[in-house]
Amino acid sequence: MQALTNRAKQVDRAPMTFIEQLYLWNIVKGMAITFMHMFKKQPTIRYPEQKREFSSVFRGLHVLNRDEEGKERCTACGLCAVACPAEAITMEAAERLEGEENLYREEKYAAKYEINMLRCIFCGLCEEACPKDAIYLSETFTPADFNRKNFIYKKTDLLIPNPTTDAQGFAAAKGVKTNEIGLKN
Amino acid sequence: MTILALDWFLLIEKLILIAVIIFASLGVALYTTFAERKVAAILQDRPGPNRAGPFGLFQPLADGLKLITKEEIIPTHANKWLFILGPGLAMTAALMTCAVVPWGGTIDVMGHKVDLQIADVNIGILYVFAVVSMGVYGVMIGGWASNNKFSLMASLRAASQAISYELAMGLSLIALLMVTGSLSLRTIVEQQVGHVWNIVYQPVGFLIFFICALAECNRTPFDLPEAENELNFGYHQEYSSMKLGFYLFSEYINMFISSTIMATMFFGGYDLPFVTSHLSSPGTAAIVGIVVLMAKVVMFIFLFMWIRWTIPRFRYDQLMDLGWKKMIPLALANMLVTGFIVLLKQNNWHF
Numbered sequence: 175m176q177a178l179t180n181r182a183k184q185v186d187r188a189p190m191t192f193i194e195q196l197y198l199w200n201i202v203k204g205m206a207i208t209f210m211h212m213f214k215k216q217p218t219i220r221y222p223e224q225k226r227e228f229s230s231v232f233r234g235l236h237v238l239n240r241d242e243e244g245k246e247r248c249t250a251c252g253l254c255a256v257a258c259p260a261e262a263i264t265m266e267a268a269e270r271l272e273g274e275e276n277l278y279r280e281e282k283y284a285a286k287y288e289i290n291m292l293r294c295i296f297c298g299l300c301e302e303a304c305p306k307d308a309i310y311l312s313e314t315f316t317p318a319d320f321n322r323k324n325f326i327y328k329k330t331d332l333l334i335p336n337p338t339t340d341a342q343g344f345a346a347a348k349g350v351k352t353n354e355i356g357l358k359n
Numbered sequence: 360m361t362i363l364a365l366d367w368f369l370l371i372e373k374l375i376l377i378a379v380i381i382f383a384s385l386g387v388a389l390y391t392t393f394a395e396r397k398v399a400a401i402l403q404d405r406p407g408p409n410r411a412g413p414f415g416l417f418q419p420l421a422d423g424l425k426l427i428t429k430e431e432i433i434p435t436h437a438n439k440w441l442f443i444l445g446p447g448l449a450m451t452a453a454l455m456t457c458a459v460v461p462w463g464g465t466i467d468v469m470g471h472k473v474d475l476q477i478a479d480v481n482i483g484i485l486y487v488f489a490v491v492s493m494g495v496y497g498v499m500i501g502g503w504a505s506n507n508k509f510s511l512m513a514s515l516r517a518a519s520q521a522i523s524y525e526l527a528m529g530l531s532l533i534a535l536l537m538v539t540g541s542l543s544l545r546t547i548v549e550q551q552v553g554h555v556w557n558i559v560y561q562p563v564g565f566l567i568f569f570i571c572a573l574a575e576c577n578r579t580p581f582d583l584p585e586a587e588n589e590l591n592f593g594y595h596q597e598y599s600s601m602k603l604g605f606y607l608f609s610e611y612i613n614m615f616i617s618s619t620i621m622a623t624m625f626f627g628g629y630d631l632p633f634v635t636s637h638l639s640s641p642g643t644a645a646i647v648g649i650v651v652l653m654a655k656v657v658m659f660i661f662l663f664m665w666i667r668w669t670i671p672r673f674r675y676d677q678l679m680d681l682g683w684k685k686m687i688p689l690a691l692a693n694m695l696v697t698g699f700i701v702l703l704k705q706n707n708w709h710f
């Protein structure tokens with residue numbers, strides 16, 4: 175049979191000599207290899223102090239967006255809930271009343287908006303479905319919890335800080351350092 | 360009256376020595392577990408335990424606390440007394456060996472000469488052998504009493520392994536004893552102080568002894584009795600809490616003791632070449648001796664770990680093969696050659 179590469183090597187089937195059967199030389203060779211590993215660089219990231227950078231397209235915890243004036247963008251159209259393959263999103267719509275124009279951008283808004291983080295598979299389809307650019311997935315992951323109930327994130331947990339009152343928090347949630355948002359407290 | 364007073368002093372001296380050595384061994388064993396994890400980590404390019412205290416130094420305490428607070432389980436169908444006896448025996452046998460090791464020279468305490476050794480038995484090595492082979496009873500009894508087929512199989516392995524490797528170990532020692540002409544560990548060390556170490560006379564003997572020591576301590580590549588992938592957990596599968604801790608501990612104490620024995624017999628014990636024989640004050644010599652001996656022991660323990668994290672476990676037939684067909688013939692040949700040379704030397708190199 176023709177060899178595919180010239181790297182093919184005939185297997186050495188000669189019986190081992192007495193010295194080889196003592197395994198000593200090969201063990202010494204192996205130990206030299208492990209010894210060299212003492213001086214190798216450790217790839218470990220010491221987690222709580224150091225954090226691995228997420229990719230910019232990382233799909234993490236959801237954020238409900240506001241516009242520049244601090245109005246909630248979501249209009250409770252339900253498209254995200256329909257798109258969601260895990261059926262993790264539920265919401266209740268309400269009509270915007272007189273004098274609430276500074277709170278909600280559209281005439282209809284989500285009075286209740288919940289995502290069950292134990293169901294969610296972080297596929298990002300809700301983000302793609304939303305016509306109002308109201309929901310997107312941030313670069314942080316769901317923190318652990320002792321209680322199942324706490325994994326159902328309410329609107330208060332999801333909503334981004336208001337840019338008019340908390341510009342810093344809004345910027346942080348929006349852009350460069352997204353690690354802190356979404357951490358429930 | 361004088362005799363009584365002397366006896367009291369001896370008694371107190373020995374009691375203090377025993378307490379110190381037992382606690383030192385326990386402490387060393389405690390930190391050997393830590394060292395094992397650290398060495399493993401470093402050889403595998405990772406940092407190892409580093410959370411508890413600075414550099415993770417309190418990790419063994421946390422481990423110990425965890426073991427103590429775990430639930431104590433004695434299986435319903437286990438033989439209760441033997442089940443409890445097993446780990447105790449393993450631990451006792453491991454600790455008893457340190458009685459004959461000379462930890463240093465002689466120091467002066469209030470006008471009395473105090474040997475840094477619990478008992479200078481004139482058959483020291485034989486004593487070590489007797490006690491070490493008792494250690495395997497701990498494993499056997501524990502494995503048998505658990506009423507679990509895996510534990511039983513593990514203890515069978517432990518027993519046959521111990522028997523096979525003790526033979527080669529003994530044979531390699533006989534060659535050493537031909538060179539030294541004494542069974543007392545102190546005499547063996549004192550012969551080496553200021554002279555060449557026994558390793559020069561007995562390199563092959565040391566190699567065999569070292570390999571057999573690995574097997575006796577149930578260390579990789581000879582850790583067949585606790586081969587996780589075939590026997591679940593080996594002989595201590597049914598054990599929990601501090602009984603399990605005792606088994607794990609006795610392994611590390613065994614490792615510590617066999618490192619000490621090897622350092623004593625082949626590497627001059629507490630002797631630091633070119634220095635010890637020139638130290639005039641016995642006190643300094645003793646302290647230097649202890650430090651030197653500990654340094655040698657640490658080297659050996661590191662070697663044990665280094666081997667563990669390099670070599671995979673032998674197969675059972677390979678283990679027996681190595682023991683009976685390689686080690687014993689090699690040890691026999693070594694013994695015969697040594698005997699021949701020793702005789703020749705006594706005869707002033709005439710046939």
Ligand code: SF4
Pocket residue numbers: 254257258259260261262263289293294295296297298299300301
């Ligand atoms: S990320 Fe996917 S699974 Fe999670 S809520 Fe959005 S659509 Fe549903």
Ligand code: SF4
Pocket residue numbers: 247248249250251252253254255265284303304305306307308309
């Ligand atoms: S988040 Fe977007 S898709 Fe979902 S209900 Fe609100 S506006 Fe509609």
